[in-house]
Amino acid sequence: MNEIPNSIEARDRAYQMHPLVNLKAHETTGSLVIDRGEGVYVFDRDGKRYFEGLAGLWSVAVGFGEKRLAEAAKAQMEKLPYYHVFSHKTHGPSVDLAEKLIRLAPVPMSKVHFTSSGSEANDLVVKLCWYRSNALGKPEKKKIIGRVKGYHGVTIAAGSITGLARNHASFDLPIDRFLHTHCPDFDSLALPGESEAAFSKRMASELETLILEEGPQTVAAFFGEPVMGSGGVYVPPENYWQEIQAVLRKYDVLLVADEVITGFGRTGNMFGTETFGMQPDVMVVSKQIASSYMPIAAILMSDGFYRPIAEESDRLGVFGHGFTASGHPVATAVALENIRIIEERDLVGNCRARSPRFLAHLRELAAHPKVKVTRGIGLIGALELHPVGDVGRAGAAMAAAALEEGVIGRAVGDSFCLCPPLIITDSELDEMFALVAKALDRSDPAG
Template sequence: MNAPLTNMQTRDVEALLHPYTNAAQHRQVGAHIIAEGKGIHVYDERGREFIEGMSGLWCAGLGFGDEELADAAAAQLRKLPYYHLFAGRSHEPAIELAEMIKDLAPGMARVIFQSSGSEANDSQVKLAWFYNNARGRPEKKKIISRRKGYHGVTVAAASMTGLPYNHLDWDLPIDRFLHAGTPHHWREAEAGESEADFSARLAHELEEMIEREGPETVAAFIAEPIMGAGGVIVPPEGYFEAIRPVLDKHDVLMIADEVITGFARTGEWFGSDRFNVRPTSMSMAKQLTGGYAPLSAVAINQDMAEVIEAHTGEIGTLGHGFTYGGHPVGCATGVAALRIYKERRILDHVRSVEGVFQAKLRSYLDHPLVGEARGVGLIGALELAPDASGQTAFEPGGKVGAKLSAELAERGVILRNVGDSLAFCPPMIITEAEIEALFAPLEDALNVTESWAKAEDLL
């Protein structure tokens, strides 16, 4: 067995300010350096092996060290290492990838590239505003997202994000951004309320919000098909089917944030396909390149495309874009990733192992620490709670989840606690045997965490 992390010397990295890290604490403990990756595993600088159960940050759908992806990036670096898409210039990788996305994404007509999911969602806001200005509706600008939704960290994207730590002391959210209810039946439903009734209530509450604000002021509703960083929250039965007529009635755009759920993760090409979202536009990133190069994209439907393109003719240009948006290396990597997904039948593979993966998740429902197990495809979560009622939570929140995550890391599995939810998002190449290995240390880690929680008077 490898030496435990608690006995390892970690490196002090003074020059870096690490995202989503307690910097004061980090100065005391140092950084854990990941040095290499192969398949579903990563290796730290001391040679310790870990199953990467989160695909990094929900990204590496094809795992680590894929030679075909690396070769595609290297070949493009040698051929055309950089160019832009400004002022009518273009390059073949961007054109090819846009066509591939258009062919896969339901109802989409045009694609515009960025470098990150945050930039994609920021672009969604600007495009919605531009679209409504082009239609002569300058007041129709408010964006509705949801509590616990995650849409990124730029000023607009973080304003859409419905998580406190993305707002605290950042002076966010800014004006024009609103947050509707979280579609988490286990936590939020009223006593005896079915999933379908809960969905209907959330749709009614959304309509009340739109009417209260004034439909003439509401531009768009943005939602992840599955809420990722909010805890891998799967929508209840009939949720998007109840939401969509409300948006149609009030002429509100439906933005699907597919940054995590895109490209086979849910057992369909997009989460929108799995949950009948019917989006007006879509944001995508992460598995667009398998995480091998920074790239994101926004796809818009024909109506938005026609209105926006016509308006650029009136005012002279589309005054939006990024220096690295559509970077040729990122696009070439994306072309290779989408081709690999098809050639290696990754979608079929996800469907074939989904039952095993989801059954393993749900097999821990009897453990005293586990309140709920949820997920679809190769994404899921265990929510830790004092009981299974959905009415109680650990106080303070997050400590139990962090302890379990640390215990699993000691046992060679990297997962991510989102508060007291333990998130799973393994590379989509994972085999049934590797799924068994991913879950193998969980029972022991849960038991140790349970004993610790009792000693800490948390349970």
């Protein structure tokens, strides 16, 4: 690529190490510089407009350029730009947001703890599970079960729960105590003639076998996204969560609902937990909590989860954990305003109203000869392409073609994922999918 010396592109290649790229290749290819955003669109430095078909990273619910969030950040920055919540200190925005989350929770929750990202939050939940097991006099009950293709973050513990090879290779992950059961990918894993209900029962049976092989007394928790997002958008089949939860209850295994992508309206309810009738002991939320305008995540925990932890901290004299930015006043103030916007504008209702059109567009693309299957719910979906050559080539070619057409999506293996801002309209959906269809026609994995 032709770069102007000392341009943003040249300096980016010279100085910044990027996530989720081939770092060596990036030294040559460089980055697309996004300069500004407005609604469901972002614009590069040349002024080219793109549909942000992934809402940033599954996260910008209210769209780009929302002035109310900028104003909330400015007001809080001027009043109290930073304070911590260590050692019996607090401030208004963190208290207000914690109370709001407890009131919004679809199942009874007792306490909220804030972090800056979903990875940090899931990592801490693992620590809390271990701490709690020790508090209960069950020091052997420490194993954590995730799922193949599940995504829970990239820290050492969260990366170990994650079930993606790209996040494990050469990082020496997963570490000990972390196990994985099957992804509920009905389209690929169902036996001939197997119904969704029967498939779900088999998935639960395989989970039960894993727990019994390991020893129920050693298994502390099961982590699951209501809808698996970053692994390729896998929507659970009929009765899946009911069957899984029955096994977890039978063997006293905690359920942690990772709502980092599904929280705050993505599936057509405020939380994916509601959509699928889940009864988690812990919920982890991030991304759409502040539309990613500020880095913030929250752990919501039931009283049954929290109480032994509190008792153990009393025995020890202190709860020996904390992050500098936990409950940051600016982040919590922005998250509160973001949730107000979601509620006032009924963006959860907009998701439900727009979802049939979104899913109909996906089904239309399923007839394309390059498409193997499509998946989706609410305003999150994927089209999985027939593989051509190495796994991932078809997905990468599709993402590249979509970018040229003016749509930013996400390639996960040979799946092309879409997750637009919750503010999207019918006409914007139609225009976005028309461009996706053009990209599908022209994508060339062999090129």
